[in-house]
Amino acid sequence: xxxxxxxxxxxxxxxxxxxxxxxxxxxxxxxxxxxxxxxxxxxxxxxxxxxxxxxxxxxxxxxxxxxxxxxxxxxxxxxxxxxxxxxxxxxxxxxxxxxxxxxxxxxxxxxxxxxxxxxxxxxxxxxxxxxxxxxxxxxxxxxxxxxxxxxxxxxxxxxxxxxxxxxxxxxxxxxxxxxxxxxxxxxxxxxxxxxxxxxxxxxxxxxxxxxxxxxxxxxxxxxxxxxxxxxxxxxxxxxxxxxxxxxxxxxxxxxxxxxxxxxxxxxxxxxxxxxxxxxxxxxxxxxxxxxxxxxxxxxxxxxxxxxxxxxxxxxxxxxxxxxxxxxxxxxxxxxxxxxxxxxxxxxxxxxxxxxxxxxxxxxxxxxxxxxxxxxxxxxxxxxxxxxxxxxxxxxxxxxxxxxxxxxxxxxxxxxxxxxxxxxxxxxxxxxxxxxxxxxxxxxx
Amino acid sequence: xxxxxxxxxxxxxxxxxxxxxxxxxxxxxxxxxxxxxxxxxxxxxxxxxxxxxxxxxxxxxxxxxxxxxxxxxxxxxxxxxxxxxxxxxxxxxxxxxxxxxxxxxxxxxxxxxxxxxxxxxxxxxxxxxxxxxxxxxxxxxxxxxxxxxxxxxxxxxxxxxxxxxxxxxxxxxxxxxxxxxxxxxxxxxxxxxxxxxxxxxxxxxxxxxxxxxxxxxxxxxxxxxxxxxxxxxxxxxxxxxxxxxxxxxxxxxxxxxxxxxxxxxxxxxxxxxxxxxxxxxxxxxxxxxxxxxxxxxxxxxxxxxxxxxxxxxxxxxxxxxxxxxxxxxxxxxxxxxxxxxxxxxxxxxxxxxxxxxxxxxxxxxxxxxxxxxxxxxxxxxxxxxxxxxxxxxxxxxxxxxxxxxxxxxxxxxxxxxxxxxxxxxxxxxxxxxxxxxxxxxxxx
Numbered sequence: 001x002x003x004x005x006x007x008x009x010x011x012x013x014x015x016x017x018x019x020x021x022x023x024x025x026x027x028x029x030x031x032x033x034x035x036x037x038x039x040x041x042x043x044x045x046x047x048x049x050x051x052x053x054x055x056x057x058x059x060x061x062x063x064x065x066x067x068x069x070x071x072x073x074x075x076x077x078x079x080x081x082x083x084x085x086x087x088x089x090x091x092x093x094x095x096x097x098x099x100x101x102x103x104x105x106x107x108x109x110x111x112x113x114x115x116x117x118x119x120x121x122x123x124x125x126x127x128x129x130x131x132x133x134x135x136x137x138x139x140x141x142x143x144x145x146x147x148x149x150x151x152x153x154x155x156x157x158x159x160x161x162x163x164x165x166x167x168x169x170x171x172x173x174x175x176x177x178x179x180x181x182x183x184x185x186x187x188x189x190x191x192x193x194x195x196x197x198x199x200x201x202x203x204x205x206x207x208x209x210x211x212x213x214x215x216x217x218x219x220x221x222x223x224x225x226x227x228x229x230x231x232x233x234x235x236x237x238x239x240x241x242x243x244x245x246x247x248x249x250x251x252x253x254x255x256x257x258x259x260x261x262x263x264x265x266x267x268x269x270x271x272x273x274x275x276x277x278x279x280x281x282x283x284x285x286x287x288x289x290x291x292x293x294x295x296x297x298x299x300x301x302x303x304x305x306x307x308x309x310x311x312x313x314x315x316x317x318x319x320x321x322x323x324x325x326x327x328x329x330x331x332x333x334x335x336x337x338x339x340x341x342x343x344x345x346x347x348x349x350x351x352x353x354x355x356x357x358x359x360x361x362x363x364x365x366x367x368x369x370x371x372x373x374x375x376x377x378x379x380x381x382x383x384x385x386x387x388x389x390x391x392x393x394x395x396x397x398x399x400x401x402x403x404x405x406x407x408x409x410x411x412x413x414x415x416x417x418x419x420x421x422x423x424x425x426x427x428x429x430x431x432x433x434x435x436x437x438x439x440x441x442x443x444x
Numbered sequence: 445x446x447x448x449x450x451x452x453x454x455x456x457x458x459x460x461x462x463x464x465x466x467x468x469x470x471x472x473x474x475x476x477x478x479x480x481x482x483x484x485x486x487x488x489x490x491x492x493x494x495x496x497x498x499x500x501x502x503x504x505x506x507x508x509x510x511x512x513x514x515x516x517x518x519x520x521x522x523x524x525x526x527x528x529x530x531x532x533x534x535x536x537x538x539x540x541x542x543x544x545x546x547x548x549x550x551x552x553x554x555x556x557x558x559x560x561x562x563x564x565x566x567x568x569x570x571x572x573x574x575x576x577x578x579x580x581x582x583x584x585x586x587x588x589x590x591x592x593x594x595x596x597x598x599x600x601x602x603x604x605x606x607x608x609x610x611x612x613x614x615x616x617x618x619x620x621x622x623x624x625x626x627x628x629x630x631x632x633x634x635x636x637x638x639x640x641x642x643x644x645x646x647x648x649x650x651x652x653x654x655x656x657x658x659x660x661x662x663x664x665x666x667x668x669x670x671x672x673x674x675x676x677x678x679x680x681x682x683x684x685x686x687x688x689x690x691x692x693x694x695x696x697x698x699x700x701x702x703x704x705x706x707x708x709x710x711x712x713x714x715x716x717x718x719x720x721x722x723x724x725x726x727x728x729x730x731x732x733x734x735x736x737x738x739x740x741x742x743x744x745x746x747x748x749x750x751x752x753x754x755x756x757x758x759x760x761x762x763x764x765x766x767x768x769x770x771x772x773x774x775x776x777x778x779x780x781x782x783x784x785x786x787x788x789x790x791x792x793x794x795x796x797x798x799x800x801x802x803x804x805x806x807x808x809x810x811x812x813x814x815x816x817x818x819x820x821x822x823x824x825x826x827x828x829x830x831x832x833x834x835x836x837x838x839x840x841x842x843x844x845x846x847x848x849x850x851x852x853x854x855x856x857x858x859x860x861x862x863x864x865x866x867x868x869x870x871x872x873x874x875x876x877x878x879x880x881x882x883x884x885x886x887x888x
Contacts, residue, residue: 199711
């Protein structure tokens, strides 16, 4: 009996675990789930005979090593900083490893050794990164095979709230880690447009958006992701003059979030002073210049927003008091947002992704959109959990069935990795809709 | 014969060295100057019989230790990160140490040991920090002694170009480290106004300025320094409802510098891609959204400035090419500014400082300004070199003459340190003008 070992049973693992348990018999495998929280594991296994729970401190070296030695394959859904320690053991005992995290330089450096051992370390095999790579690279490879050449590639992804459950004025709820939402976009965004390098500083990020419709999911707007340039290499489109990756929000979200950024409320680099007992109103006022003017008027003048009802709805001008006794502006803002943007039991989230390609084949110009959307089933089996978990689970299944045979350290941009996974994802309703139009020329 | 050892012979040490050599006989001391650059030391010693040059790698432990053991007192004008290694030797051999740098936590932690050894580690004894501490704390102590209480303390300092030599449209030249000028203000500025904590993010720093006249030096504007709050403790005015420290520039400088900040041109956190051969115009364009609009018009629209002649004068819209082959935006911007803002041989710099106090004594309200300005003598004996070097040199002299007897790790906020130094500074023309006015009440 093969043993699949999964480290971590957190929020994004529901679909992953269910899929692997559903296919455990077919794979002649058991799934051993390791976490600090036994109850969490048992909830997810839900009495399935092929599932097993283990509480283990991964820093206990000999226990961890013995465990990994007993595995057929290993999956790490731990926070990314823990992958390296797991990966080193996997290398030592020749076990393949799967993660949904960005490939770190440390893991990347293990490529040669992994090849020598004949094992696969597959990273970035979740939603974004993951499904984005596979679906985009498939189109890119097909166009290249036809002798085509790309003039533009833009790619957008968002984890949002489904329309029916979109009940607050921000049109946003926390469907994933709130801290990451509050800190999103810090640093510079780098991309290419018409051959020009473009650098958007964080303070302008949320005011330089672009809008689009996606399938029947409605209108969205996107702000730039940090580094779009590195994708030229991953996707073998080094020559491309326009490349842009962005994160999707519902319309008008960004210009309001921009106020938090410009005020300095998303700063996580320093602790505010004496916030114990401070009101939300005082918190807001601390980011605006002193004057005898009314706070609401100062806020409007600084942000340039006439309608500040979204901020009023959050209570930012109220005498509610901050629940933290210390913290950065970002931590305080998060503590204000969390109760307001919490996903309710019956809420369903929405995942949307769209690639926009422009290319030429044999002198004919094409605009090609490749899009998908998926709603969650409930607050456990969310769209996020499914789109992060299924690609990972399918990759493990395909690997165990011998349908993925590549070795070394990879992300899923190779045909012999993405093809079997994308095919299987379609069975799980993760299907891209392709809209291809011939055009006479591209706009400048 | 006593030996004063000075580590570092860089740009700000001219006045320090001259003063110590001038007083060497009176102190029965020689001055040994340690630097990597023998020529630099010898230029500064200029044949003086009391001066001695030594080229030493301070990381050669045994040589460094032997040297420090031979000293009467030690001065470190090295970059601040090297002070700790010098300080540890000073502690080991019971030698007092003087620096013009901000007191680091590592040095602060040596307080008890320094007291036990009966030695003094005096830090922040330059201009800012240094003269600011001494001159402000003197007024504060005097008002407290009279039973007074402060309602406001604002303090401003700037290193600028003297009016007569102010020949460029920015009214600014590099009179100190260009890199520090380009990066100035990054992070958040924290201060208190009328009992309200205020946090100004970097992206708003240069647009929230205040203006003032200083003596007969004309008008200035100030942007907030990073941390004004910590001065409440240093100056024993914990109770004060308004405290603000700012950096001075000539009028309208800040609103133009603000454009660099908001564009992202002062970002030092990432390397730009493919800048070899890039024109200044392309550099400027890379921080603005792609459009078919003319660059100058995009620049005006984004910055809100109608008059962009200062940027034209720098060549930012020209086809001049960048001289660096790699670098961050801040490094590229610095490479553009340095040749334009360079101090010429005959140029004289200007140091200005102003404290603005508001206090009450016996029910009477006072506004009190305490100001000084000093022009440099030439491009070597700059106002900056004098105002950084003299306080340090005088502190060493006063210590050797037994007029400063305090032990432990300090900054110059104690009467028995600042009084003898301020008295001596007056002889060097660093004299504060006090303007004290009774007022009926303070504005809100």
